[in-house]
Amino acid sequence: MTTIELTGLTKRFGATVAVDDLTVTVRAGVVTGFLGPNGSGKSTTMRMLLGLDHPTAGTARLGGRAYAELEHPLRTVGALLDAGWVHPRRSARSHLRWLAAAGGLPVTRVAEVLDLVGLTPVARARVGTFSLGMRQRLGLAAALLGDPEVLVLDEPVNGLDPAGIAWVRLLLQRLAAEGRTVLVSSHLLAEMAVTAAELVVIGRGRLVAQGPTAQIVGTGAVVRVRATRSAALTAALTAAGLDVRALPGDTTVEVPGASAEQVGDVAARHGIALCELVVRQASLEEAFMELTGEQAEYVAVAS
Numbered sequence: 001m002t003t004i005e006l007t008g009l010t011k012r013f014g015a016t017v018a019v020d021d022l023t024v025t026v027r028a029g030v031v032t033g034f035l036g037p038n039g040s041g042k043s044t045t046m047r048m049l050l051g052l053d054h055p056t057a058g059t060a061r062l063g064g065r066a067y068a069e070l071e072h073p074l075r076t077v078g079a080l081l082d083a084g085w086v087h088p089r090r091s092a093r094s095h096l097r098w099l100a101a102a103g104g105l106p107v108t109r110v111a112e113v114l115d116l117v118g119l120t121p122v123a124r125a126r127v128g129t130f131s132l133g134m135r136q137r138l139g140l141a142a143a144l145l146g147d148p149e150v151l152v153l154d155e156p157v158n159g160l161d162p163a164g165i166a167w168v169r170l171l172l173q174r175l176a177a178e179g180r181t182v183l184v185s186s187h188l189l190a191e192m193a194v195t196a197a198e199l200v201v202i203g204r205g206r207l208v209a210q211g212p213t214a215q216i217v218g219t220g221a222v223v224r225v226r227a228t229r230s231a232a233l234t235a236a237l238t239a240a241g242l243d244v245r246a247l248p249g250d251t252t253v254e255v256p257g258a259s260a261e262q263v264g265d266v267a268a269r270h271g272i273a274l275c276e277l278v279v280r281q282a283s284l285e286e287a288f289m290e291l292t293g294e295q296a297e298y299v300a301v302a303s
Helices: 042-049 092-102 108-116 132-144 162-177 190-194 213-220 230-240 260-269 284-292
Strands: 003-012 016-026 033-036 055-060 077-080 150-154 181-185 198-203 206-211 222-229 253-258 272-280
Touching: 003 042, 016 042, 016 055, 016 198, 016 206, 033 042, 033 162, 033 190, 042 055, 042 132, 042 150, 042 181, 042 213, 077 132, 092 108, 092 132, 108 132, 132 150, 132 162, 132 206, 150 162, 162 181, 162 190, 190 213, 190 284, 198 213, 206 213, 206 260, 206 284, 230 253, 230 260, 260 272
Parallel strands: 033 181, 033 198, 077 150, 150 181
Antiparallel strands: 003 016, 003 055, 198 206, 222 253, 222 272
16 A cells, blocks of 8 residues: 655745645545645645655655656556646547556546546536536546546545535545545535544644544534523532633533533532533534644734
8 A cells, every 4th residue: 555654844935934844644545634724835745745846855755755756657646736727728538638648548547537527428628618616527537547546636626516525525535445545635624524534734834733533623522501500500610620611691601621421410519400511522623723723824813
C-alpha cells in the first residue's frame, strides 16, 4: 500500500512561511480529510507532494518516493487541484484521451471513467460549456484515469448538487475501502465529518491536530440542562467542580466536559427537578473553530 509521508516539510515564499516543518503520515485504507483555514498551507502542501512546488526544506513522499521519481505517475497518484484548467474548446473525451496517451494508459480507460463520473452523455461536448459541477466530475475522471493507488483532491465537491456530493462521498469511501490512500481538502466541514475517517488539521502551515474524526469531534460533547430553579442548579454544579455556562435569556445551562449521569446525580442530591437534560454532540465545525481560531490568517471584524 502506498502511503503519503510528509517529513519536516517547509515552504517559504520570501519572508512568508506557507508550510512550516509539517510532519504527517496519511495511511491507506481510509479517507483522510485535510483541513485548515484559508491561507493555512493546504494547497501549497499538495503542490509540493505532486512536484509542482519545491520544498524549502523537508520531503514529501508517496510510498517512499518523490513524485519525480515515480515510474508511472498516473498509475500511482491521481490528483484534482483545479477543475478549471482544461482547455475550453476541447471535449471531455479528447481531454481524457490526451491524458491517457501522455501517461501510457489504454484508451479504453477513457470510456470507463467517463461512465463512472456520469459524463458519458456529454463526452463529445466542449468543456467550455460545462457547469462547475460538470468540470469537477471531469477532474475526478482525470484523477481516476490511471486507476491510481493514491488520490489527492482539493475541494472536489465544489459546485456539485447534494446528490453529486453524496456520490463523491460514497465513491471516495469505496476507493479507500479497496486499500487506496485518499487525501481530501475541503471547507465543507459537515460533509467532511461524514466522509473522512481521519483528519489532518493545519493552521499557518503547522500541524494543529491529527487523528480519527470521531476523536477530534468527540472532545466537544456538552450536556445541556434546564431547571425551574436554574440558579440553584448552577450553584450546585459549580460546587461539584463542573464548568457551567448560562445561555442568555433562558433557564438552560450548558455543562461542557460532564456526562449526563454526573449532572443528573448532582441535581438529584440537591433535590432539583430537571425539565430537560440532553447531550449535545459538538460538530466538526465547532471542533475546527476551537482548534484553529487563533490560526486564521483572515479574520473579519463584526460591526
